[in-house]
Amino acid sequence: MGQQTDEREGAGQVEVRTRRWSVSLVWIVPILAILIGASLVVRNWMQQGPVIAISFHSGEGLVAGKTQVKYRSVVIGEVTTVDLADDKKSVVAKVQLTDDARAFAAQGARFWVVRPRIGMGGISGVDTLLSGSFIGADSGESKVPEKTFVGLELPPPITFDEKGKRFFLTASDLGSLDVGSSIYYRKIPVGEVVSFALQDDGKGVEIGVFVQAPYDSFVTADSRFWNASGVDMQIGANGLKVDTESLSSILVGGLAFGSPDFAPQAEPAADQARFQLFADRDSALAPPNGQAQYLQLRFDQAMRGLSVGAPVEFKGVEFGRVTSIKLDYDAERQSFPVVVDAVVYPQRLGPVHRKMLAVFKHTEGDVDGARRLIGTFVEHGLRAQARSGNLITGQMFISLDFYPDTPKVAFDMAANPITIPTLPGSLEQLQEQLQRVVERIAKLPLESIASNLDGSLRELRASLKQFNGQTLPDVKVALDEMHKTLRTANAAISEDSPQRERMGETLDELERMSRSLRDLADYLGRHPESLIRGRPKAAGAAELEP
Amino acid sequence: MQRLRNVCVASLLVWLGGCSSTPNNYHTLVPNEPMRDSGQHIRVTRVVVPPQVDRPQLVVRQGQSGLAILETEWWGANLVDEFRSALQDQLGGPAGDAKAAVRVDVQRFDTVPGRYASLEAVWRLKLVGQAELTCRTSVQTATDNSITSLVNAHQANLRKLAEAVRGSAARGRCSPPA
Amino acid sequence: MNYPANADQLGLCLCHGCGQACDLSSSAHICTRCGAAIHRRKANAIARGWAFLLAALVFYIPANLLPVMHTEMLGSGSESTIGGGVLEFWEAGAWDIALIIFIASVGVPAIKFFSLGLLLFTVQHRSTWACRQRSQLYRLVELIGYWSMLDVMVVALVAALVQLRGLGTIEPRVGILFFGLVVVLTMLSAMSFDPRLIWDSHANEGRPH
Numbered sequence: 039m040g041q042q043t044d045e046r047e048g049a050g051q052v053e054v055r056t057r058r059w060s061v062s063l064v065w066i067v068p069i070l071a072i073l074i075g076a077s078l079v080v081r082n083w084m085q086q087g088p089v090i091a092i093s094f095h096s097g098e099g100l101v102a103g104k105t106q107v108k109y110r111s112v113v114i115g116e117v118t119t120v121d122l123a124d125d126k127k128s129v130v131a132k133v134q135l136t137d138d139a140r141a142f143a144a145q146g147a148r149f150w151v152v153r154p155r156i157g158m159g160g161i162s163g164v165d166t167l168l169s170g171s172f173i174g175a176d177s178g179e180s181k182v183p184e185k186t187f188v189g190l191e192l193p194p195p196i197t198f199d200e201k202g203k204r205f206f207l208t209a210s211d212l213g214s215l216d217v218g219s220s221i222y223y224r225k226i227p228v229g230e231v232v233s234f235a236l237q238d239d240g241k242g243v244e245i246g247v248f249v250q251a252p253y254d255s256f257v258t259a260d261s262r263f264w265n266a267s268g269v270d271m272q273i274g275a276n277g278l279k280v281d282t283e284s285l286s287s288i289l290v291g292g293l294a295f296g297s298p299d300f301a302p303q304a305e306p307a308a309d310q311a312r313f314q315l316f317a318d319r320d321s322a323l324a325p326p327n328g329q330a331q332y333l334q335l336r337f338d339q340a341m342r343g344l345s346v347g348a349p350v351e352f353k354g355v356e357f358g359r360v361t362s363i364k365l366d367y368d369a370e371r372q373s374f375p376v377v378v379d380a381v382v383y384p385q386r387l388g389p390v391h392r393k394m395l396a397v398f399k400h401t402e403g404d405v406d407g408a409r410r411l412i413g414t415f416v417e418h419g420l421r422a423q424a425r426s427g428n429l430i431t432g433q434m435f436i437s438l439d440f441y442p443d444t445p446k447v448a449f450d451m452a453a454n455p456i457t458i459p460t461l462p463g464s465l466e467q468l469q470e471q472l473q474r475v476v477e478r479i480a481k482l483p484l485e486s487i488a489s490n491l492d493g494s495l496r497e498l499r500a501s502l503k504q505f506n507g508q509t510l511p512d513v514k515v516a517l518d519e520m521h522k523t524l525r526t527a528n529a530a531i532s533e534d535s536p537q538r539e540r541m542g543e544t545l546d547e548l549e550r551m552s553r554s555l556r557d558l559a560d561y562l563g564r565h566p567e568s569l570i571r572g573r574p575k576a577a578g579a580a581e582l583e584p
Numbered sequence: 585m586q587r588l589r590n591v592c593v594a595s596l597l598v599w600l601g602g603c604s605s606t607p608n609n610y611h612t613l614v615p616n617e618p619m620r621d622s623g624q625h626i627r628v629t630r631v632v633v634p635p636q637v638d639r640p641q642l643v644v645r646q647g648q649s650g651l652a653i654l655e656t657e658w659w660g661a662n663l664v665d666e667f668r669s670a671l672q673d674q675l676g677g678p679a680g681d682a683k684a685a686v687r688v689d690v691q692r693f694d695t696v697p698g699r700y701a702s703l704e705a706v707w708r709l710k711l712v713g714q715a716e717l718t719c720r721t722s723v724q725t726a727t728d729n730s731i732t733s734l735v736n737a738h739q740a741n742l743r744k745l746a747e748a749v750r751g752s753a754a755r756g757r758c759s760p761p762a
Numbered sequence: 763m764n765y766p767a768n769a770d771q772l773g774l775c776l777c778h779g780c781g782q783a784c785d786l787s788s789s790a791h792i793c794t795r796c797g798a799a800i801h802r803r804k805a806n807a808i809a810r811g812w813a814f815l816l817a818a819l820v821f822y823i824p825a826n827l828l829p830v831m832h833t834e835m836l837g838s839g840s841e842s843t844i845g846g847g848v849l850e851f852w853e854a855g856a857w858d859i860a861l862i863i864f865i866a867s868v869g870v871p872a873i874k875f876f877s878l879g880l881l882l883f884t885v886q887h888r889s890t891w892a893c894r895q896r897s898q899l900y901r902l903v904e905l906i907g908y909w910s911m912l913d914v915m916v917v918a919l920v921a922a923l924v925q926l927r928g929l930g931t932i933e934p935r936v937g938i939l940f941f942g943l944v945v946v947l948t949m950l951s952a953m954s955f956d957p958r959l960i961w962d963s964h965a966n967e968g969r970p971h
Contacts, residue, residue, distance in 0.1 A: 061809075062806050062809050062810065062813075064806065064809060064810045064813040064814070064954075065809070065813045067813050067814060067817040067947070068813050068814075068816035068817040068820060070817070071816070071817035071818075071820035071821050071943075071947075072820050074820075074821070074824075075820045075821065075823060075824055078824050078828075104840055170837075170838040550662070550665065553638075553662050553664070553665075554662070557639055557640050557662065560639060561641075561655075564653070564655075565655070572606075573606050573608070573655060573656065574606070574655060
């Protein structure tokens with residue numbers, strides 16, 4: 039490398055200045071370039087966070103180099119590669135996280151693919167249709183670094199740091215609930231179902247729910263949870279009842295909770311507390327049933343319209359329900375009575391239960407005492423009757439009441455369950471009454487009535503003959519006289535009678551008088567001054583024009 | 585005081601003296617000559633005249649729509665009664681055993697001074713044993729300007745009407761006046 | 763054999779402005795006819811050539827690695843590098859476009875790097891190998907020099923035109939800046955190289971004195 043500088047100087051024309059140092063300033067350019075390049079590299083290297091591997095069931099929506107990982111809509115990483123796992127049963131996506139997101143490469147972090155999803159809570163992630171799927175992330179609590187993760191197939195219902203409490207509900211079946219079904223308190227959504235699992239013994243379902251703060255303080259130890267899915271429609275002896283929680287609960291199911299009125303103000307339930315899930319609001323909020331009492335009733339007539347679950351009432355107060363309806367064969371009477379089993383909760387009757395216990399000095403669980411009590415009642419006429427509750431639906435219910443004038447029935451103390459004698463229902467009573475009326479009609483002495491009627495008719499004929507022979511001519515004579523009188527009167531007012539003529543003349547006179555009056559009034563109307571001044575001078579007849 | 589009373593009485597007398605009325609002239613439709621007894625007796629039951637002339641005073645037409653009520657020219661009685669009595673006189677006078685009765689509805693009783701007097705009537709004749717006859721008669725007589733000739737013209741009209749009635753009664757059907 | 767004397771032996775130098783052969787002994791720096799400055803050879807040609815070439819090489823790395831364009835279509839955005847763009851076009855079946863972009867973005871700069879490097883190296887070592895071809899090479903480098911700017915122009919045009927808010931927007935990214943710098947620096951390198959230097963060694967070697 040040499041420098042070709044012109045050292046020959048002309049005649050003072052120009053001065054060539056040579057540089058003092060041999061390296062020209064142009065080398066600054068590549069040095070600057072190297073510095074810039076190096077800084078770029080360093081900066082890029084510093085921004086890079088850890089690389090993690092997430093496995094999913096399928097790589098749908100994941101594009102290497104494009105799909106981003108977002109937390110709270112902030113990009114915290116990018117998918118670098120999407121490969122099949124070695125065993126070809128899952129897809130591994132390698133994700134390069136940014137340095138800020140170092141905390142996500144720890145145990146407990148969850149990753150899921152956000153795709154458009156129509157789920158329980160609604161349609162989510164629609165914007166990913168346009169912008170492409172991305173991976174959602176939720177950091178865990180621990181700080182232990184972790185490099186491989188298993189991605190969730192569904193987005194988790196709650197993020198890790200959401201405040202609230204978790205509870206577990208046991209139910210006989212899941213109903214129409216699913217992960218994401220809302221929980222309502224006073225019809226406000228306050229939480230959602232986060233998980234469900236079959237119980238170990240397979241006899242029920244355990245549902246995990248999450249209630250957000252500050253509503254979780256309303257879940258007390260006495261709270262009752264019930265399934266508020268869909269439309270609750272009951273057709274019973276009481277008629278038709280339709281109940282629903284909200285539109286979304288109709289579509290996607292929901293739970294609701296509340297405190298029954300009789301529960302005292304309890305403190306909020308602890309996290310992870312367990313509750314039972316009731317089927318509907320009424321059964322959830324119903325006061326405790328107390329001791330159950332089992333009854334058996336035998337009916338001799340057909341029980342169409344009585345269904346399992348029909349209410350059992352005592353004097354109109356519902357306190358039990360029918361559990362089963364079966365047919366029995368009575369060999370003695372060669373009939374097929376219907377055996378109805380019912381369960382009653384005497385405590386639901388109200389204060390009467392307590393007072394009865396006090397009067398008869400029985401304790402709560404005294405079965406024999408209850409038996410004796412019912413025996414006494416039966417003696418006084420307690421009977422069970424199947425009545426029609428709703429004429430439209432034809433549903434029947436069992437009614438217990440006192441009928442003092444029924445025939446006495448022996449009460450079997452030893453029968454288990456307690457058997458209460460029955461009465462035919464109101465429709466049957468109606469039938470019996472009709473039957474009685476028909477019998478009464480049959481008993482009527484129709485022949486004697488007929489013969490009496492015959493005798494009366496004969497007498498009537500005899501009297502009529504008499505009437506014709508005697509009474510009638512007299513009547514005829516009277517009528518003739520009347521006729522004559524009328525004729526005379528007629529003649530009096532006939533056309534030519536002198537009376538008529540005189541009347542006509544009078545009328546004529548009256549007519550003339552009224553005419554004169556009219557003329558006078560007319561004249562006065564034309565010449566009122568004639569009253570004082572007399573008739574005016576007449577218009578000369580000669581001045582008349584045609 | 586004395587003078588005042590005198591003056592009042594005097595003015596009253598003068599005023600009363602001025603309250604004389606012009607005397608009326610009365611006319612009748614019944615002609616002077618009595619009717620020959622033709623043996624025919626038709627009773628006039630009812631007469632109806634147009635309300636415009638149904639008054640004691642004579643009513644004449646003036647032009648197309650005008651009427652003049654002559655305050656000092658009166659019929660002998662109300663025109664209805666006058667007409668009725670005149671017609672009855674023409675039809676043989678009232679008789680108790682009249683076999684026929686006639687009811688007259690006068691449609692027109694126009695008096696046009698200087699021109700004519702016209703009479704137009706619809707009359708119902710009820711003969712014994714026969715159906716009722718309804719006929720119509722329309723007669724007109726020329727007059728001049730004087731009242732007398734007007735009344736005479738009406739008299740002539742009435743005579744012609746009576747002739748028509750008599751003729752119809754005799755023939756049993758409507759017949760015009762001779 | 764007798765060769766005609768060359769300008770160096772006679773002490774002459776051609777003026778850039780009017781082409782007159784000026785006598786260096788009389789006026790070493792200014793043309794007596796037109797007054798333009800006379801340079802026998804470009805100053806510091808080799809040093810400057812190398813400097814600019816190295817800078818261009820250094821910048822060529824980020825120009826290829828960093829994204830040149832950011833495309834947002836219907837909400838989904840993606841950044842593309844030059845190589846990535848070429849691959850995309852190739853895989854999409856538009857091999858002609860891919861070829862063009864490849865030639866313009868990779869081929870031409872590579873040729874320039876290689877050529878200029880060769881020229882500078884050979885001149886520095888006073889090689890007499892293939893002088894004529896080297897001159898032709900230099901002329902080629904100068905000719906194709908501008909064509910790399912095609913890439914920058916494409917990005918600029920596309921970014922200016924495709925600004926359809928929601929439907930699609932294209933924005934240039936820093937990569938294109940580096941690429942532009944690469945093109946500029948290689949051009950500067952080519953400009954600062956004096957092709958007459960090729961023949962200096964040839965003159966000294968091939969000609970008998």
